[in-house]
Amino acid sequence: MIIRMSTLLARTLRDAPADAVTDSHRLLVRAAHVRRVASGVWSWLPLGKSVLDNVTRIVREEMAAIGDQEVLLPALAPVAAYEASGRADDYGDLLFRLADRRGARFVLGPTHEELFADLARDQLVSGRQLPLGLFQVQTKYRDEARPRSGVLRSREFLMKDAYTFDADEAGLRASYAAHREAYIRVFARLGLAARPVAALSGPMGGSESEEFLAPAAAGEDRYAECGSCGLAANTETVVGEDAGLAEKEAVGERPCPRCGAAALRIGRAIEVGHIFRLGTKYSDLIGLEVAGADGRPVRVQMGCYGIGISRAVAALAEQTCDSAGLCWPDAVAPAAVHLVAAGGGERARAAEELAGRLDRAGVRVLLDDRPGLGTGARLADAELIGVPRIAVVGRRAAEGVAELRDRRTGVSADAAFDALPGLVGAADANTRQSEVG
Amino acid sequence: MIIRMSTLLARTLRDAPADAVTDSHRLLVRAAHVRRVASGVWSWLPLGKSVLDNVTRIVREEMAAIGDQEVLLPALAPVAAYEASGRADDYGDLLFRLADRRGARFVLGPTHEELFADLARDQLVSGRQLPLGLFQVQTKYRDEARPRSGVLRSREFLMKDAYTFDADEAGLRASYAAHREAYIRVFARLGLAARPVAALSGPMGGSESEEFLAPAAAGEDRYAECGSCGLAANTETVVGEDAGLAEKEAVGERPCPRCGAAALRIGRAIEVGHIFRLGTKYSDLIGLEVAGADGRPVRVQMGCYGIGISRAVAALAEQTCDSAGLCWPDAVAPAAVHLVAAGGGERARAAEELAGRLDRAGVRVLLDDRPGLGTGARLADAELIGVPRIAVVGRRAAEGVAELRDRRTGVSADAAFDALPGLVGAADANTRQSEVG
Structure with missing residues (x-):
């Protein structure tokens, strides 16, 4: 499943409601x-x-x-x-x-x-x-x-x-x-x-x-x-x-x-x-x-x-949660990975291709395909929404390599597009499948 | 999944409410x-x-x-x-x-x-x-x-x-x-x-x-x-x-x-x-x-x-529905098959065994395991509840053969226990799986 931010009803807000204390x-x-x-x-x-x-x-x-x-x-x-x-x-x-x-x-x-x-x-x-x-x-x-x-x-x-x-x-x-x-x-x-x-x-x-x-x-x-x-x-x-x-x-x-x-x-x-x-x-x-x-x-x-x-x-x-936003555990997260292209053109196309690959492997993908938005704003939204992993398709996109970042720990590492469905899918599938009967 | 009538919250009634006109x-x-x-x-x-x-x-x-x-x-x-x-x-x-x-x-x-x-x-x-x-x-x-x-x-x-x-x-x-x-x-x-x-x-x-x-x-x-x-x-x-x-x-x-x-x-x-x-x-x-x-x-x-x-x-x-009761289409039925033992003892044990077999094949079974109830009452309840198929484990139980009856048409035929998961499961799986995406 690919959820597209361009059409998703999810207008993120910079400011919290004035009466919110928690x-x-x-x-x-x-x-x-x-x-x-x-x-x-x-x-x-x-x-x-x-x-x-x-x-x-x-x-x-x-x-x-x-x-x-x-x-x-x-x-x-x-x-x-x-x-x-x-x-x-x-x-x-x-x-x-x-x-x-x-x-x-x-x-x-x-x-x-x-x-x-x-x-x-x-x-x-x-x-x-x-x-x-x-x-x-x-x-x-x-x-x-x-x-x-x-x-x-x-x-x-x-x-x-x-x-x-x-x-x-x-x-x-x-x-x-x-x-x-x-x-x-x-x-x-x-x-x-x-x-x-x-x-x-x-x-x-x-x-x-x-x-x-x-x-x-x-x-x-x-x-x-x-x-x-x-x-x-x-x-x-x-x-x-x-x-x-x-x-x-x-x-x-x-x-x-x-x-x-x-x-x-x-x-x-x-x-x-x-x-x-x-x-x-x-x-x-x-x-x-x-x-x-x-x-x-x-x-x-x-x-x-x-x-x-x-x-x-x-x-x-x-x-x-942390100071940057929500941080959902896998079992309840709205997606397994939040895919962000750091830039348009070739990188955006590579992100699309990677999203398709993940989807075919059964991984739930949230894809930031909103036009005309800077990478900083995309990453800030990704941290705010709190999907457990953020995959950034950036300077190594042409090589077929993305940066995979753990939302909770902030630890990141480069990963080949080929490897991502396995890396993300394994953790996702474990928590998604019924653990009973 | 085996749903057992002995514990199911489903007290069937002989009489309809007085004010029911449909x-x-x-x-x-x-x-x-x-x-x-x-x-x-x-x-x-x-x-x-x-x-x-x-x-x-x-x-x-x-x-x-x-x-x-x-x-x-x-x-x-x-x-x-x-x-x-x-x-x-x-x-x-x-x-x-x-x-x-x-x-x-x-x-x-x-x-x-x-x-x-x-x-x-x-x-x-x-x-x-x-x-x-x-x-x-x-x-x-x-x-x-x-x-x-x-x-x-x-x-x-x-x-x-x-x-x-x-x-x-x-x-x-x-x-x-x-x-x-x-x-x-x-x-x-x-x-x-x-x-x-x-x-x-x-x-x-x-x-x-x-x-x-x-x-x-x-x-x-x-x-x-x-x-x-x-x-x-x-x-x-x-x-x-x-x-x-x-x-x-x-x-x-x-x-x-x-x-x-x-x-x-x-x-x-x-x-x-x-x-x-x-x-x-x-x-x-x-x-x-x-x-x-x-x-x-x-x-x-x-x-x-x-x-x-x-x-x-x-x-x-x-x-x-018909004069005997409900008659659910496969896609919405509470089970794929309603299993009835025509008698106790060996037949009841055979029905239990068949239920387990169907369950392991992924077929949703409603098993009438209520103690001390006659076969006529069981069959009447099966027709009333309207699961699409009724499997009766009766005189040929020892041979491993049940009578499989289509709830809607009433057409019945003997079927070997071995064949039942295939017969029932195929129709059930077709309607249960998502037909989209």
């Missing part, structure tokens, strides 16, 4: 990955949509690999279900609410525990169908009081939410563990550093939950980790939400609440996933039961598991 | 493809989601093949844009409206002409970037007065909407023609009989439009075709919306309005696509211009092009 907000806008429509409401442009799709594909593959079945529930959800569960009150103003032409009231679903429990009650016939795991990749809504940081905390966002159903607590523990492991694989494949830490369950309810936190200065969550006993937890669980724990508290200034050692470190992070053992909270509400092994009804144990897909894109941008 | 509504519910959440609001269960995904993939491939770039705009759209275009009034009660916690007013977008025109104005720098084609696959909303017929006319639905931008009318005509041809390819690949007919443009505006109509008794549109001159048009364009043209008017009872021949036939159909030459309606509203060849600004000519993806699933169901 790197991902600044860079995703400047690199034409996203565009603001309203406060907390964003469009995904072709480059950003490509990254979003790549993240989605990896999440979907790992969910399927643990046997979860994909469904799609509506965003329009009857408000009655959320009133019955108490979440209408718990969420309060965070819920977008609307009424249809007949006055029937709906919310735009923030998550779907109630509707999934109802679906399971309708569909489950026997306990032999358990364990059951369902997931969807769906647009979700939260009317944030202060939407900010671009797609890091938006009001319309893409989420993967999964729900499990088990006949007993041991089953729930196994389902929870399977999803926890799948999440670790997802973030590893994405190239996103994210770790599970103990968390409060909040309005979702349930007995236990863990957040997957991606360390980043732009994060709105804080976590504590103890260098001695290994405790890792959202600071809310350690010291309470209002304790005003200093963000940059030095190691050891406060003793670890578990082991007492003076080795507690505080960090900021982005919540990219959250997994919950819900137990029977939602099953109790609607009487979700199946026939157990002895034929008697048993109350179904539920778990729920979310990944913020659009937020993961922002978290990846935060963790990998 | 085949697709009855069968998609009975075959556990969709489930009602509220009036006109539906969930897609795993089998239905698979069909929906297959339709989406084909649409996406054909849009990419003509160079359209994929983006994703928000469903939450500021109402101001729709007020400026007049569509807020034109759509009236069809628009879902809501306000956020600060009172800012939004609609849930029914289509996105205004936001795409705004996006193009922001991104286009030069006329050399034209022609430009953009598309998205997105959940859309219409507060229908009478949502009915299941996913055929729902209030939350999946749509592909594309928008083109050209520097002049000749360019628009070319973009329109390219999309028209792409739509013909899409419907051919889906196995959906659908033809372009002249249509009224309605609130979308513009100078010319054609609908793609899929003939079906359950359709809410009527079209006229002349056996003499070839006229094909929505009856609205021929006789006006309120003329009460009889649905089953016999050929020749009314003269063709174009050629006068007594050869006009009236039919019912489902609108699965609609393409519009919008001209400058939306460009004029916001002053969408680019620098032309002579450097002077030219007003951009727009086209828009929709395919109702969830509706296409229902239309396919309508056109292909």
Whole structure:
């Protein structure tokens, strides 16, 4: 595939939005990955949509690999279900609410525990169908009081939410563990550093939950980790939400609440996933039961598991960017190589020829074929957009040699056109192919 | 891939919903493809989601093949844009409206002409970037007065909407023609009989439009075709919306309005696509211009092009079903073969072994491994679900021979296990592989 900058909807910007305070907000806008429509409401442009799709594909593959079945529930959800569960009150103003032409009231679903429990009650016939795991990749809504940081905390966002159903607590523990492991694989494949830490369950309810936190200065969550006993937890669980724990508290200034050692470190992070053992909270509400092994009804144990897909894109941008721009890992990058001709004429023709060669080898190429643009501007855009490799067709074009530069390290070396499909394609193919099933 | 009925979320129903009057509504519910959440609001269960995904993939491939770039705009759209275009009034009660916690007013977008025109104005720098084609696959909303017929006319639905931008009318005509041809390819690949007919443009505006109509008794549109001159048009364009043209008017009872021949036939159909030459309606509203060849600004000519993806699933169901159930074409079917053991014990083990063999050959298998169910019930479910081929492992199981039955024709023949991956896989692979690029 050759993506041509001459026609690509990707007008890069020199300046970031005045209200942007995080790197991902600044860079995703400047690199034409996203565009603001309203406060907390964003469009995904072709480059950003490509990254979003790549993240989605990896999440979907790992969910399927643990046997979860994909469904799609509506965003329009009857408000009655959320009133019955108490979440209408718990969420309060965070819920977008609307009424249809007949006055029937709906919310735009923030998550779907109630509707999934109802679906399971309708569909489950026997306990032999358990364990059951369902997931969807769906647009979700939260009317944030202060939407900010671009797609890091938006009001319309893409989420993967999964729900499990088990006949007993041991089953729930196994389902929870399977999803926890799948999440670790997802973030590893994405190239996103994210770790599970103990968390409060909040309005979702349930007995236990863990957040997957991606360390980043732009994060709105804080976590504590103890260098001695290994405790890792959202600071809310350690010291309470209002304790005003200093963000940059030095190691050891406060003793670890578990082991007492003076080795507690505080960090900021982005919540990219959250997994919950819900137990029977939602099953109790609607009487979700199946026939157990002895034929008697048993109350179904539920778990729920979310990944913020659009937020993961922002978290990846935060963790990998540098002063020159975005720096996508191979697994999610919109292309494997960004091809730049340093000059027109013969060099531009050589770049075209090389692009064709790479394309025929199955390599995804972003080709800067914009007319009348200087090499400096092209290279600046290439660094801003953050494709993992930049190939410059310059003074050795006539020899059939390009300069291949690693976007992240800046290390470059000359490479023959003949060798480039192999060099670029190998790294690209490894990350693109499904690593499961 | 082996999909196991024992764990699949697919509780088939003997009875259709009392309010279901169309085949697709009855069968998609009975075959556990969709489930009602509220009036006109539906969930897609795993089998239905698979069909929906297959339709989406084909649409996406054909849009990419003509160079359209994929983006994703928000469903939450500021109402101001729709007020400026007049569509807020034109759509009236069809628009879902809501306000956020600060009172800012939004609609849930029914289509996105205004936001795409705004996006193009922001991104286009030069006329050399034209022609430009953009598309998205997105959940859309219409507060229908009478949502009915299941996913055929729902209030939350999946749509592909594309928008083109050209520097002049000749360019628009070319973009329109390219999309028209792409739509013909899409419907051919889906196995959906659908033809372009002249249509009224309605609130979308513009100078010319054609609908793609899929003939079906359950359709809410009527079209006229002349056996003499070839006229094909929505009856609205021929006789006006309120003329009460009889649905089953016999050929020749009314003269063709174009050629006068007594050869006009009236039919019912489902609108699965609609393409519009919008001209400058939306460009004029916001002053969408680019620098032309002579450097002077030219007003951009727009086209828009929709395919109702969830509706296409229902239309396919309508056109292909029979009295026993759904009957999916290969290109969209949730599996290539439905494997049924006629009995337990050795036959069930043979079916398992055959499923593994088919899976290793890359064939998508739906395996009925539900315990304690009679062969009659299994076969009835297989016919209801509508996978294109049913393989029955029965009395010749010990010889390694199954009965392979064509779901549509009912024709069956014995086939050796060895031969089945080839027999089933060839047809499946042909339709699954991308036919473009």
